[in-house]
Amino acid sequence: MDLPTARQGVERYRRWAGYALRYAVLLVVAGIVVFPIYMTVVNSLLSSTSIIAWPPELFPFDPQWDNFRKALDEVPLMRYMLNSLIMAGVIVIGQLVTSALAAYAFAFLRFPGRTFLFILFLSTLMVPWEVSIVPNFQTIQRLDWLDSYQALTVPFLATGLGTFLLRQHFLTIPQELRDAAAIDGYGHIRFLIFVVLPLSRAVLAALAVFGFLQAWNQYLWPLLVTNEENMRTVQIGLAALRGREVDTFNITMAATVISALPILIMLVLFQRQLVRGLTAGALKG
Amino acid sequence: MDATDAAANQRLPLIAVARRLPQRLRGINRLGFALIFLIPSLVIFGAFVFYPLLKAVYLGFYETDPFGNQGDFVALDQYRTVLTSESFRHSLWITFLFALYTVPPGILLGLALALLANQKLPGISIFRIMFSSTVATSVAVASLMWLTLLNPSVGLLNYFLVEAGQPRIDWLNDLDWALPAVSATTVWLNLGLAFIVILAGLQAIPEELYESARVEGASDLSVFWHVTLPLLSPTLFFVSVVGTILAFQSFGQIHILTRGGPLDATTVIVYSIWQDAFQRFDYGVASVQAVALFLLVLGLTVIQIRFLERRVFYQ
Amino acid sequence: MKKVLISLVLLIVAASVAACGGEDEGEPADGDGSTPTARVVEITFWHSEVASNLDAIQSLARRFNSEQDGVKVKTAFQGNDEEAMLKLTAFLGSGDVPALVYLAEVDTQRLVDSGVARPVQEFIDREDYDLSDFDEKAIQYYTVDGELYGMPFGVGVPLLYYNKLDFSEVGLDPEQPPKDLEVMRVFSQKLVKRDSLGNILRAGIALVLMPWFLEVILAEHGDFYVNNGNGREGRATEVVFDGSAGQAFFRSWHEMIEEGLAISVGRNPSYADALLAMGTGRATMSLSSSGALRSVVDVLERGEMDVEPGVGAVPGVPGGTGLPGMAGRSLWILTGRPEEEQEAAWKFIKWLLEPEQQAEWFAGSGYLPVRISAYDLPAAQSAIAEYPLFRLPIDLFLEAPSTPESLGPLLGPFRDVREVVATAMEETVVGSRDPTEALDDAAAEANEIIENYNRRLGE
Structure with a gap:
């Protein structure tokens, strides 16, 4: 073991300083991004009087775990979350299937009217729901689907956004891959399932996360098409807990935290996909 | 003109068409094959997106009775009065400002976060989860969070102001601050999604490209300009197109934070549509605005696709 | 990816099974309740109450359901006033409305104009239902063209x-x-x-x-x-x-x-x-x-x-x-449902407006009773004892005159x-x-x- 020379010391110091700086920047930025969420968790643990204290309380020194029990007592939040989970799960799977198919056509097939159809798909994002919600409600009613999972899911089984997202990714897959696959006797469907989709794990995960969130956070549509307690979803429960007065804000926040838990769990699950999904070698095929 | 000439002229395109016929048929064939992939989506869209849209176009030609039922046929009168009204122009302007305040800052911040989180450091995945955590909040929840933070009496932002010896600002009731405050909420709300998508894009860039650029002695900045940005362009294109479309549809945060006020300072078109449709139950007037908004965003998107996608670099 | 997808599918399947199980649990109660003689009329009651008021209204409905056999009330929260009105308007198009809705004063005239409301006056006249214990202005407040439409229920000053x-x-x-x-x-x-x-x-x-x-x-x-x-x-x-x-x-x-x-x-x-x-x-x-x-x-x-x-x-x-003056919500019977459901809704309204329930509602929600005798009941008295500041709004409410000026607009x-x-x-x-x-x-x-x-x- 020999003594490090002065130069090595400086080098090491630099490396450590570099690390420290990077972590410092990451920490500060993360702190700013997460702060509103942190405050929600804090608020969910405050008493109804300390939640409006001045100066605002930044840490729940006397956590009121009872708030969570109250939130669960007042509305059947667990049952609602179950419904939301079923709804969001069905929507995610449906969207993955429909948009992977459509995106494949837009990225790998040449056919007349491709641009037109693509813009048609995109245009589905531009119709304000404020005008579509009532006609859609009437459609669901005519189908006699009120208070059913079909009503909650079918209108959302396709997504222009997801198709666009996947198309963008599929376009980065080299044409040579398709050619090579064709030589191996792969048809379009097999190419899609065995080559394209595995290469798109990260984007599929992003799409799944996004579709899940959108479905999970739906409020007005489920409110409109359900009446039965056992068909209602979590956001309706949150609205029912959202008191008009100052003294229930902590309960609202507790319910909010409960309702966000599945999403956070999902985020942690899929995070690994987002991180590892596409490594350097994956694209070379 | 000579009759034979005319006949010859007519015949020529016919021959051309006949020559192209097999090509056409192949085209139709290809379209048919592509439709197999597109049909599942098209069926859903047809029933739940395009049917309501066509219905809105149709309802724009009719007055509405006070209970939302279709009233008298007024041809284009309703389109004309609504689209030329002062309030429509105002909400159009607010919508434009809102898009301007939310889309570019959202992309830049999302890109900055993604670049930060794309470093290879131990424990980076924890930061990735933190950066994407805003997606865990719904519009309603995020708006409630910000409502508390922005509250003039008990909000933290005002606490910091008071501590710094500044007068309090009632962010959401101030004519100048309301729109920026709502926009900031929106940027924060959408940050997680922009981050996830851009990070996924960054991850897709093959490591060798960076390495070979560095071997050639390129600086970090030039690697960013000449390797990262071009390869990220499909993603950035996506984020800007979708971001713009979504900005034009933003409703929930405005409904909860300001209800379009103060003095219509935050009344974007969709908010105005909501008020007409569900406070006045005037679906006719709401439909006219919705159709106008649809065409406007469609136009913008086509322009973006025409001009932006040319610069997009697909591998 | 595959693993996550598989676990997602499993989760959904498990959730669906649990969900179906949940439904089954609800069923037997109905079977037990129906005796061969009296058929149970089930009505849906749309409301907009949240938080502690939601508790209060749900426990009232539960108590009503347990105290008699003929009617079963199902409460359904329908969002805030605006959202409830939106939903009601959407349902009006098909006529498939609930029997009973709970709406804010702002919608009174519009609802009358829509022609879907059955004035509770019809039931009052038919039964010679006694209104003498009711606060006069609360009744007048929701009276249009000499007919009481919505029954006042959630009022305040x-x-x-x-x-x-x-x-x-x-x-x-x-x-x-x-x-x-x-x-x-x-x-x-x-x-x-x-x-x-x-x-x-x-x-x-x-x-x-x-x-x-x-x-x-x-x-x-x-x-x-x-x-x-x-x-x-x-x-x-x-x-x-x-x-x-x-x-x-x-x-x-x-x-x-x-x-x-x-x-x-x-x-x-x-x-x-x-x-x-x-x-x-x-x-x-x-x-x-x-x-x-x-x-x-x-x-x-x-x-x-x-x-x-x-x-x-x-x-x-x-x-x-x-x-x-005053303002507040009232209970509306809609004509879209069969006659027996409208009758059932009226039965529930009558029960809710009994002094005892009025006092309970006051204690649970802070809305002022419209039955004068309710204020003397123990439940109301103990609420006033707990919150003595209530004395003033109660006085303001009871003393306000029943003139068109004081009642405010119908519009x-x-x-x-x-x-x-x-x-x-x-x-x-x-x-x-x-x-x-x-x-x-x-x-x-x-x-x-x-x-x-x-x-x-x-x-």
Whole structure:
């Protein structure tokens, strides 16, 4: 073991300083991004009087775990979350299937009217729901689907956004891959399932996360098409807990935290996909 | 003109068409094959997106009775009065400002976060989860969070102001601050999604490209300009197109934070549509605005696709 | 990816199984309840109550269901007032409406105009149902063309809340809230605190730009809001809120802001901002309704804040009655359901309006009973003992006259007109616009809206 020379010391110091700086920047930025969420968790643990204290309380020194029990007592939040989970799960799977198919056509097939159809798909994002919600409600009613999972899911089984997202990714897959696959006797469907989709794990995960969130956070549509307690979803429960007065804000926040838990769990699950999904070698095929 | 000439002229395109016929048929064939992939989506869209849209176009030609039922046929009168009204122009302007305040800052911040989180450091995945955590909040929840933070009496932002010896600002009731405050909420709300998508894009860039650029002695900045940005362009294109479309549809945060006020300072078109449709139950007037908004965003998107996608670099 | 997908699928399957199980659990109760003789009529009751009020309404319905066999009430929360109305309108298109809905006063005339409501008057007349124990004005409030449409159920009065400690601090009598706008101004001059730069540290009052307060001020002063006896003698064709009382009110609020005596908390979408301003010492007084009283006491008085809340009538234009009238929700029977369901709904309404349930509802929600004898029942008495501040709003409610002026307007496009008034308030308070101009313009715009509504109605 020999003594490090002065130069090595400086080098090491630099490396450590570099690390420290990077972590410092990451920490500060993360702190700013997460702060509103942190405050929600804090608020969910405050008493109804300390939640409006001045100066605002930044840490729940006397956590009121009872708030969570109250939130669960007042509305059947667990049952609602179950419904939301079923709804969001069905929507995610449906969207993955429909948009992977459509995106494949837009990225790998040449056919007349491709641009037109693509813009048609995109245009589905531009119709304000404020005008579509009532006609859609009437459609669901005519189908006699009120208070059913079909009503909650079918209108959302396709997504222009997801198709666009996947198309963008599929376009980065080299044409040579398709050619090579064709030589191996792969048809379009097999190419899609065995080559394209595995290469798109990260984007599929992003799409799944996004579709899940959108479905999970739906409020007005489920409110409109359900009446039965056992068909209602979590956001309706949150609205029912959202008191008009100052003294229930902590309960609202507790319910909010409960309702966000599945999403956070999902985020942690899929995070690994987002991180590892596409490594350097994956694209070379 | 000579009759034979005319006949010859007519015949020529016919021959051309006949020559192209097999090509056409192949085209139709290809379209048919592509439709197999597109049909599942098209069926859903047809029933739940395009049917309501066509219905809105149709309802724009009719007055509405006070209970939302279709009233008298007024041809284009309703389109004309609504689209030329002062309030429509105002909400159009607010919508434009809102898009301007939310889309570019959202992309830049999302890109900055993604670049930060794309470093290879131990424990980076924890930061990735933190950066994407805003997606865990719904519009309603995020708006409630910000409502508390922005509250003039008990909000933290005002606490910091008071501590710094500044007068309090009632962010959401101030004519100048309301729109920026709502926009900031929106940027924060959408940050997680922009981050996830851009990070996924960054991850897709093959490591060798960076390495070979560095071997050639390129600086970090030039690697960013000449390797990262071009390869990220499909993603950035996506984020800007979708971001713009979504900005034009933003409703929930405005409904909860300001209800379009103060003095219509935050009344974007969709908010105005909501008020007409569900406070006045005037679906006719709401439909006219919705159709106008649809065409406007469609136009913008086509322009973006025409001009932006040319610069997009697909591998 | 595969693993995650598989686990997602498994989760959904498991969840579906659990969900179906849940449904089954609900079934046997029905089977047991149906005896061969009496068939159970099930009705759906749409409401907009949240948080603790939701508890109160659900436990009332549960108790009703357990106390008799003929009717089973299912409560369904339908979002806030706006969302409930949206949903109702969507359902009206198909006629598939619930038997019973619970709606705000703002929708009364529009619902009558829509022709889907069955006046409870029909049941009252048929049974000679005794209304003598009911508060007269609560009944008159929801009476249109001589027929009672919705049964009053969730009513309250507007209130001035103030901090007695601040009053004592500046030498005002803490038991004497300002009785009109002029006095409120004088008080505010004493109460206001500024820093060296002139920024307001404590304002006299935190103003809420809720259009309801214009109705309150006019009712208190004995003026009409719309013509034709506030729309109660015939359909309203124009607004008259821009008379001298309305102008004095707008001017007063405008000047208090301009002189730095008051702060505005805007439209107050969360309902709590004015009270929070009071709780944190930014203002001594604020405006809200009697419905907020319990939370004010619980949080501001029993919390760690320097507040000892007092209540008073909303200060109006000098020379008024001091009685600012009422507002609130009522129960509506809709014609879309079979006759037996309408009868069942009426049965439930009658039960809810019994003094005992009225007292329970008051204790559970803070809404004021409309049955006079309910106030003497133990449940109500103990609620008043717990919150003695309730005495004043109860008096204000019971003493307010049952005149068309005091009852306030019946107006089809009421929501739209309120929106116009709110904008005018914003213009003059936030935007420093001349109050007379703002109110005059609002009146003109409101008249256009009314004319347009009446025309679309085909009258």
